[in-house]
Amino acid sequence: MIPVDxxxxxxxxLFTIGxxxxxxxxxxxxxxxxxxxxxxxxxxxxxxxxxxxxITGQQSFYTGQIFVFFVIAVAAAEVAVGLALIVEIFKTKKxxxxxxxxxxxx
Amino acid sequence: MxxxxxxxxxxxxxxxxxxxxxxxxxxxxLVFGRRWSEKLIGTVAxxxxxxxxxxxxxxxxxVSINHGEVLRWRLAExxxxxxxxxxxxxxxDSLSTTMMLVVSGVGTLIxxxxxxxxxxxxxxxxxxxxxARFFIFLNLxxxxxxxxxxxxSYLMLxxxxxxxxxxxxxxxxxxxxxxxxxxxxxANSDAxxxxxxxxxxxxxxxxxxxFLIFWNFNSLQFDEVFAGARSLSVINSPLTVAITLFLLxxxxxxxxxxxxxxxxxxxxxxxxPVSALIHAATMVTAGVxxxxxxAPIYTTAPAAQYLVxxxxxxxxxxxxxxxxxxxxxxxxxxYSTISQLGFMVAxxxxxxxxxxxxxxxxxxxxxxxxxxxxxxxILGLERGHHYxxxxxxxxxxxxxxxxxxxxxxxxxxxxxxxxxNMGGLRKTMPVTFWLYIIGTLALAGIFPFAGxxxxxxxxxxxxxxxxxxxxxxxxxxxxxxxxxxxxxxxxFFGEPRHVAAVxxxxxxxxxxxxxxxxxxxxxxxxxxxxxxxxFHDLGHWLAYTLGESESLPxxxxxxxxxxxxxxxxxxxxxxxxxxxxLKAGQVDPLKQPLGFVFTGMENKWFVxxxxxxxxxxxxxxxxxxxxxxxxxxxxxxxxxxxxxxxTYNWLSEVALDRYTDQRGIDAxxxxxxxxxxxxxxxxxxxxxxxxxxxxxxxxxxxxxxxxYLIFK
Numbered sequence: 001m002i003p004v005d006x007x008x009x010x011x012x013x014l015f016t017i018g019x020x021x022x023x024x025x026x027x028x029x030x031x032x033x034x035x036x037x038x039x040x041x042x043x044x045x046x047x048x049x050x051x052x053x054x055i056t057g058q059q060s061f062y063t064g065q066i067f068v069f070f071v072i073a074v075a076a077a078e079v080a081v082g083l084a085l086i087v088e089i090f091k092t093k094k095x096x097x098x099x100x101x102x103x104x105x106x
Numbered sequence: 107m108x109x110x111x112x113x114x115x116x117x118x119x120x121x122x123x124x125x126x127x128x129x130x131x132x133x134x135x136l137v138f139g140r141r142w143s144e145k146l147i148g149t150v151a152x153x154x155x156x157x158x159x160x161x162x163x164x165x166x167x168x169v170s171i172n173h174g175e176v177l178r179w180r181l182a183e184x185x186x187x188x189x190x191x192x193x194x195x196x197x198x199d200s201l202s203t204t205m206m207l208v209v210s211g212v213g214t215l216i217x218x219x220x221x222x223x224x225x226x227x228x229x230x231x232x233x234x235x236x237x238a239r240f241f242i243f244l245n246l247x248x249x250x251x252x253x254x255x256x257x258x259s260y261l262m263l264x265x266x267x268x269x270x271x272x273x274x275x276x277x278x279x280x281x282x283x284x285x286x287x288x289x290x291x292x293a294n295s296d297a298x299x300x301x302x303x304x305x306x307x308x309x310x311x312x313x314x315x316x317f318l319i320f321w322n323f324n325s326l327q328f329d330e331v332f333a334g335a336r337s338l339s340v341i342n343s344p345l346t347v348a349i350t351l352f353l354l355x356x357x358x359x360x361x362x363x364x365x366x367x368x369x370x371x372x373x374x375x376x377x378x379p380v381s382a383l384i385h386a387a388t389m390v391t392a393g394v395x396x397x398x399x400x401a402p403i404y405t406t407a408p409a410a411q412y413l414v415x416x417x418x419x420x421x422x423x424x425x426x427x428x429x430x431x432x433x434x435x436x437x438x439x440x441y442s443t444i445s446q447l448g449f450m451v452a453x454x455x456x457x458x459x460x461x462x463x464x465x466x467x468x469x470x471x472x473x474x475x476x477x478x479x480x481x482x483x484i485l486g487l488e489r490g491h492h493y494x495x496x497x498x499x500x501x502x503x504x505x506x507x508x509x510x511x512x513x514x515x516x517x518x519x520x521x522x523x524x525x526x527n528m529g530g531l532r533k534t535m536p537v538t539f540w541l542y543i544i545g546t547l548a549l550a551g552i553f554p555f556a557g558x559x560x561x562x563x564x565x566x567x568x569x570x571x572x573x574x575x576x577x578x579x580x581x582x583x584x585x586x587x588x589x590x591x592x593x594x595x596x597x598f599f600g601e602p603r604h605v606a607a608v609x610x611x612x613x614x615x616x617x618x619x620x621x622x623x624x625x626x627x628x629x630x631x632x633x634x635x636x637x638x639x640x641f642h643d644l645g646h647w648l649a650y651t652l653g654e655s656e657s658l659p660x661x662x663x664x665x666x667x668x669x670x671x672x673x674x675x676x677x678x679x680x681x682x683x684x685x686x687x688l689k690a691g692q693v694d695p696l697k698q699p700l701g702f703v704f705t706g707m708e709n710k711w712f713v714x715x716x717x718x719x720x721x722x723x724x725x726x727x728x729x730x731x732x733x734x735x736x737x738x739x740x741x742x743x744x745x746x747x748x749x750x751x752x753t754y755n756w757l758s759e760v761a762l763d764r765y766t767d768q769r770g771i772d773a774x775x776x777x778x779x780x781x782x783x784x785x786x787x788x789x790x791x792x793x794x795x796x797x798x799x800x801x802x803x804x805x806x807x808x809x810x811x812x813x814y815l816i817f818k
Contacts, residue, residue, distance in 0.1 A: 022801050102795025 001055075007048035014041035026098050028086050032079060039075045043068045116168020120161045121179040121196035124206060124256055127157035128249040132242050139238025148221030151241035155217045155248050159210035166203040174200055174650025176329075178258060185261075189324050197258035197328065200650040204463060205255035205395055208470050212387045213248050215620040219478050220244065220379040222616035226485050227377055230492075231281055231288055240280060240377065247273035251388055255395060259326040260316045263396070267312065267360065270389045275302040277380040278373045286375055287521055297375035304369040308359015315352035318345070332402035342409045350403055350410035353396060354417065361393025362444045363451055364421045368714060370444055374436040378481030381436060386443045386477050387470040394447070394466050397454040401652050405457065412572070414455030419568075419578035422448030424711070426585035430592065430696070431707025434523045435480045438593050442549065443473055445582055449564055452575055458567035459652045460635065460645040465564055467644075468556035468631045472548035475624040479542045480523075482613040482621070483597060486535050487522040490609035520606060525596040527604035529687065534610040539598050541621045546594055548628040550587035550672045556631030558669070563637060566664045580671060587672035591679025600687025 014037055021034025050064020090096050131154025135147055142150075168177060177198040185192040220240065228234045250273055254266025279298030285291040320326055322345055323334035335346060357363060362370040373385045384390070397404060397414060404411050422445045429441035446469050453462030521527060532539040548555035551562070561583060568576035602608045612618075635644035642657040682695050697704045706712065792803075 019805055023798055023805065026798075098797055101797065105793060105795030 004048050004052040007044060011041045011045040011048065014038070014044065028082075028096055028098050031098065032082055036075060036079070039071055043071050046071070116171055116177065117161075117164040118168055118177040118179045118196070118198050120164055121177075121198055121256065122181050123161045124158050124165075124196070124210075124252040125249050127161065128154050128245040128252065130154055132245040132249065135238050135242045135245070139242065140235075142238070144225055144237050145221070147238050147241050148217070148224075151245050152214060152217040152221065154245050155210060155214040158248060158252060159207070159214050162203060162206035162210050165198050166200075166207060169198060169200055169203055169650070170647075174647075176651070190320065190326070192259055192261055192326060194262065195258040196256045198256070200647045201395075201398060201463070201652060202255050204467070204644075204648065205391075206252065208391075208467055209251045209255060209388045210248065212470050212474050212624070213244075213251075213383055215623055216379050216383040216387075216474060216478065217241070217244060219382075219481075219617050219620040220377075222614050223379055223478075223481055223485065224377065226488070230488050231284070236280070240277075243273055243276050243280070244379070244383070247277070247384060247389070251392075254392055258328060260319060260328070260331070261326050263399070264309075264312060264316060267356075267392060268309065270384070270392065271302065271305050271309070271360070274305075274373065274384050274389055275299075277384060278376040280376055280380065286523065287519055289519065294375040297369075297372035301369040301373050304366050305359045308356045308366055311352045311355025311359070315349050315356065318349045318352065322349075328399065335403045335406050338406055342407055346403055346407040347410050350400070350407045351413065353400060353403075354410065354414055357393030357396055357414070357451065358417065359393075360396075361390050361447045361451060362421075363393070363417050363448065364424060367421060367425065367444045368717065371437055371440045371710070374434070374440050378436065378477060378484065381440070382474045382477035382481070385440065386473040390443065390447055391450065391466045391470070394450040394454055394462055397451065398459045398463055398652065401454075401457075401459055404455075411455050411457060415452045415568075415572055415575050416455075418448045418450070418452030418455055419572075419575040419582075420448070421445070422452060422582040423578045423585070424448075426582040426589065427707055428710050429589040430585060431694075431704055431709075432589075433525050433694075433708075434521075435483060435525050435528075435593065435597065436477070436523055438525075438589055439473070439476055439480055442476075442586065442589065445586060446473065446549070448582065449561065449579060452579060453564040453567065456567055456571055456575065458564060460642075460648050460657075461560065461563040461567050463648055464635045464644050465557075465560035467634060468548070468560040468628070471624055471631045472545045472555070472557055472628040475541060475621060475628050476545035476549065478617070478621050478624070479538050479545060482538045482617055483528070483531060483535065483542075483610075484522045485613060485617075486531070486538065486610040487528065487604075487606045489611045490534075491520050491522060491606035493609040493611070494605040520604075522606065525593065526688070526690075528597045528607050529600040529603040530598070530607060531602075531610055532598040534607075535612045537612055537618050538621075541618070541625050542594065542598065544625045544628055546590045548631075550590050550676065551583055551668055552672055553665075553669060554629075554632060556628050558665075559632030559635065559637065562660075562665050562668060563635070563658070565668055566637075566658050566661050569661075569664055570658075580668060583668055584671040584675045587675035588679050591676040592683050595679060595683035596688060599684060601689075603688065603690035 018034040018036075018038030018041060021037065022031050025031055025034065046064040046067050048064075050059075050062060050067075053059040053064070054062070086096055089101065093100070131151045134150050134154075135142075139147055165177075169175070179196040179198065180193050181196065182194040184194050224237055224240050228237050228240075247270060250266050250269025252266070253269055254263055257263040257266060275298045278301050279295045281288075282295040282298065283290065283292075285293035316326065319331055323331045325331055325334070338346065355366075358366040370385055370390065374381055376385070404414070425441045425444035425448060429438050429445065432438045432441060446465070450462045450465050450469070453459075453465060544555070548557040551557045565576060565579055565583070568579055602610075635642055637658060637660040639659065645657045686695070688695070694704065694708075697708075700707075709715075
């Protein structure tokens with residue numbers, strides 16, 4: 001069986017890639033994808049720990065796995081709202097460069 | 107005698123009625139006085155006073171069947187604090203019953219007289235509603251006087267003492283909104299105030315004496331105090347001298363002695379029955395009673411006794427000289443009263459208590475008679491004046507007369523008490539004339555009238571012990587006869603000097619009948635204490651209380667000298683005033699030969715002015731100084747306005763407002779605002795609008811928190 005450490009390391013790598021993607025990229029679609037990557041890194045960690053605790057007998061009832069479903073549902077809703085916003089922004093500004101959306105600047 | 111064995115204490119259970127009988131009359135008139143007729147009001151008041159007289163007679167009888175034993179009737183508990191035990195106890199002994207008889211007896215006669223007198227007085231003064239009030243006050247006075255004479259302790263005596271002072275004040279100011287002539291003024295009210303204030307000085311002395319007595323004898327009850335005084339072995343100890351001299355101050359206030367006599371002449375502002383009852387017969391003798399009552403203390407202080415005797419003698423002479431120069435019929439009698447009180451005070455001061463009390467009784471008779479007769483004269487003149495107003499000036503046509511009657515304030519100010527307006531009244535007022543003659547002879551001390559016996563007893567005592575007092579009193583007696591003679595000639599003889607005197611009318615029977623009784627007493631009063639072996643009744647009676655005093659036989663030299671002096675004085679008065687009667691508008695025939703001496707007597711030796719110059723004006727200046735400089739300029743302007751207000755202003759403006767509020771609290775609040783502004787100025791830079799930089803911040807924050815949680 002693959003030790004849980006591997007999954008955690010993979011999850012961390014995925015999360016870091018996602019975080020960097022959010023910070024670096026200017027295209028909101030890419031940023032959304034990066035966010036999905038971070039969410040899935042978290043999901044991976046949930047599932048890995050859930051399985052791990054189940055095997056070691058410390059916890060049961062698929063708690064980690066159930067959380068993943070929640071995360072996926074919330075992510076879907078979030079993407080729906082986010083994509084709608086991007087469409088509206090594009091309609092008004094003819095542009096979706098994220099650096100130009102700074103009208104709330106103090 | 108078997109009665110005394112069966113009825114121990116006799117009628118002493120009736121003693122409270124001395125006070126409650128007048129109280130009942132007072133309350134009845136207070137409640138029903140508005141609805142009752144004048145006759146009923148007067149009858150109720152007189153009956154109340156008469157009931158007190160009956161009780162007094164029964165009490166005197168009880169004392170006599172108990173052989174002079176002191177009877178007590180304890181009515182109520184009053185003050186019990188520490189060693190001070192005071193009850194409302196009636197003390198019934200020969201001295202107090204004597205006073206009760208005089209007060210209620212003479213008082214009742216004056217009540218009856220007042221029924222007639224006030225009936226007219228309220229009409230002349232145009233206020234008939236005040237009739238009941240007069241009798242309420244009169245009954246209140248009898249009540250207070252009974253408390254005074256029946257008290258068994260110095261404090262109970264003081265309660266009565268203040269009570270009669272209050273009644274005196276109320277009755278002097280009875281017509282408080284006018285002067286004696288009925289003109290709008292505060293003169294009568296001022297006279298009442300003067301009496302009250304001068305008496306305060308005397309009462310101060312009395313109170314100090316009472317405090318000293320309690321301090322040293324630990325009691326205020328008469329017998330206990332006297333026992334304490336008798337146990338003092340030293341004669342003239344500073345303690346008893348102090349007590350007796352402070353008591354003398356009280357006596358000088360109430361009994362109108364030098365230096366506090368000045369209120370009594372002004373007290374004539376009261377209606378005449380008041381002058382007779384309070385300011386001649388009863389209240390003013392309270393001081394004499396006090397000295398007689400305190401005899402055991404005075405006996406231990408001969409120095410004080412000497413001072414009391416001298417005060418009385420000097421007052422007797424001094425007041426007698428003033429009486430010579432007065433024109434007001436009541437003022438003459440007022441100074442005469444002061445003078446006669448001087449006789450009594452001198453007598454009790456010398457230790458001749460029987461003589462003093464004897465003169466007190468006879469004086470009550472003949473001075474009440476004189477005052478009431480003077481009241482009759484005044485009213486007679488007032489009637490004559492109104493008759494004259496209606497018939498002489500405008501009597502020709504009815505139309506004019508009607509107008510004049512409606513005129514309440516006569517144009518001419520007529521003084522019905524001024525002897526210069528009188529003259530020839532013996533024809534128009536014959537009854538009053540004869541009564542006045544009897545009173546005058548009794549006062550002048552002519553044999554066999556009451557005044558002869560009592561005055562002679564005082565003179566005899568004085569001649570034996572105090573020669574100086576004897577001479578002063580003898581000269582005073584001479585003046586007494588002179589001013590009374592002058593008064594008779596001026597009032598009743600000669601021709602009328604005013605239209606009012608022409609039309610004067612005699613007073614009704616309700617006024618003259620009490621006077622007849624008083625006249626009989628003035629004639630026969632001497633029988634109380636005839637200076638012959640086997641008589642001396644009053645002396646033996648009072649000896650029950652005061653101890654056996656010497657009963658002197660009649661000394662023909664002394665009696666002869668005083669009678670000769672009195673007759674000479676009357677003769678001189680006839681030469682001056684009787685032979686050539688005064689004409690209208692003529693100045694007093696004594697004014698020319700006596701010059702400034704007469705001016706002095708006329709103006710009361712300027713004593714009032716002297717008091718003004720020595721005490722009242724400096725006092726006013728002192729008050730002015732205290733008010734203007736100390737209070738206004740120093741206290742108000744400096745302390746309040748400058749110091750307190752300045753400090754407060756500085757405190758509020760500078761310390762609190764400028765430094766604490768503006769530069770402290772305000773500055774801090776402003777700094778908070780500025781700081782918040784500055785901080786937000788800096789912080790708005792962070793809000794740069796770039797989503798990615800926010801995301802970086804969130805990321806870094808999360809990293810920091812995680813790092814902290816992991817590495818803490």
